[in-house]
Amino acid sequence: MATLAAAGCAAQLCGASGGGAFDLLALGAGLNGVAAALQHCGAAHVLVADHPSLAEPLADRFAALIARVARERGSTLLVGAASTFSKDVLPRAAALLDAGMLSDVVDAQPDGNDFIFKRVMFAGNVIATVKLAGSPKVISVRAAAFTAPAMTEAGSSIVPVAVEAASLPDQIEFVGRDPKVAGRPDATEAKRVVSGGRALKSADDFERVVGGLADALGAAVGSSRALVDSGITPNSLQIGQTGKVVAPELYIALGISGAIQHMAGMKDAKVIVAINKDADAPIFEVADYGLVADVYEAVPQMIERLKHQ
Numbered sequence: 001m002a003t004l005a006a007a008g009c010a011a012q013l014c015g016a017s018g019g020g021a022f023d024l025l026a027l028g029a030g031l032n033g034v035a036a037a038l039q040h041c042g043a044a045h046v047l048v049a050d051h052p053s054l055a056e057p058l059a060d061r062f063a064a065l066i067a068r069v070a071r072e073r074g075s076t077l078l079v080g081a082a083s084t085f086s087k088d089v090l091p092r093a094a095a096l097l098d099a100g101m102l103s104d105v106v107d108a109q110p111d112g113n114d115f116i117f118k119r120v121m122f123a124g125n126v127i128a129t130v131k132l133a134g135s136p137k138v139i140s141v142r143a144a145a146f147t148a149p150a151m152t153e154a155g156s157s158i159v160p161v162a163v164e165a166a167s168l169p170d171q172i173e174f175v176g177r178d179p180k181v182a183g184r185p186d187a188t189e190a191k192r193v194v195s196g197g198r199a200l201k202s203a204d205d206f207e208r209v210v211g212g213l214a215d216a217l218g219a220a221v222g223s224s225r226a227l228v229d230s231g232i233t234p235n236s237l238q239i240g241q242t243g244k245v246v247a248p249e250l251y252i253a254l255g256i257s258g259a260i261q262h263m264a265g266m267k268d269a270k271v272i273v274a275i276n277k278d279a280d281a282p283i284f285e286v287a288d289y290g291l292v293a294d295v296y297e298a299v300p301q302m303i304e305r306l307k308h309q
């Protein structure tokens with residue numbers, strides 16, 4: 001879970017600096033289970049803002065509460081998971097705190113009384129080493145770069161955060177949520193991801209070939225931007241620089257050429273398998289296993305084999 005990577009980053013910084021403590025902040029409604037789970041991450045406190053007005057993740061409300069809690073507790077560093085949602089929330093919180101912010105941090109180390117960070121830039125082609133001026137500082141961390149904190153037996157104390165609905169911003173209105181069409185896991189959370197590229201000629205083909213292999217493996221599905229741009233797959237499936245960044249144990253790329261913008265979103269996968277009919281496709285440069293084949297021929301055979309295993 002990406003949030004645990006953020007907790008892992010905080011725990012790692014506290015450990016490396018030989019002192020210091022971190023709190024975890026949970027925001028939402030009906031958080032008893034979440035708070036209980038977070039109690040064993042080694043935090044000094046689990047701060048829980050549990051209120052019906054926080055049932056939907058509205059960025060302006062969450063940012064206002066994060067900023068208020070950070071001020072009240074004198075926090076020096078705010079760490080969140082790099083995600084589509086945190087891109088909406090954390091910069092708002094940083095602005096309210098007049099704090100500097102770094103996104104996509106992949107390494108964080110104490111440096112005297114300060115911190116030194118590494119962050120990914122230019123689709124993963126540059127790793128910048130940076131310091132942030134001022135305090136507090138806000139960062140989002142890549143889930144693949146940090147491990148979850150060691151679970152503790154003793155539970156952190158739970159501290160309720162008072163929430164007054166009337167004092168929260170109400171510039172953003174919750175309109176609705178489209179349920180996920182298929183019951184597949186989300187690509188950012190899944191251990192296995194099967195992605196399809198321009199080789200797939202229609203939504204039906206994508207579902208049959210990419211979806212079929214994903215289901216046979218219990219995997220999530222992903223897509224290159226080429227398919228999103230052509231309307232074959234929804235934007236929520238896009239993997240890459242302007243899509244989701246994933247680091248599963250297994251990533252299978254079907255008919256994807258391996259443009260740098262796509263690889264920025266999947267090159268940290270532990271094992272990469274590519275099937276492409278062009279033996280010179282750049283995806284084979286990062287693939288651990290490659291098959292030069294037509295996905296329309298090879299993948300249905302793989303699905304059949306997996307079904308009979």
Ligand SMILES: Cc1cc2nc3c(=O)[nH]c(=O)nc-3n(C[C@H](O)[C@H](O)[C@H](O)COP(=O)(O)OP(=O)(O)OC[C@H]3O[C@@H](n4cnc5c(N)ncnc54)[C@H](O)[C@@H]3O)c2cc1C
Pocket residue numbers: 196197198199200223224225226227238239240241242243244254255256257258259260261262265275276277278281293294295296
């Ligand atoms: C600013 C910017 C941001 C971008 N962000 C992203 C991003 O987040 N994610 C992303 O994916 N792209 C992104 N792109 C687009 C990226 O540059 C590529 O255009 C895109 O990734 C190509 O998708 P593709 O590999 O599916 O298509 P193509 O590059 O067209 O490759 C298709 C591949 O399929 C193979 N193929 C064709 N038919 C078959 C078959 N039957 N069997 C097997 N193989 C077959 C071909 O050999 C080819 O290698 C971005 C571009 C820009 C400029």
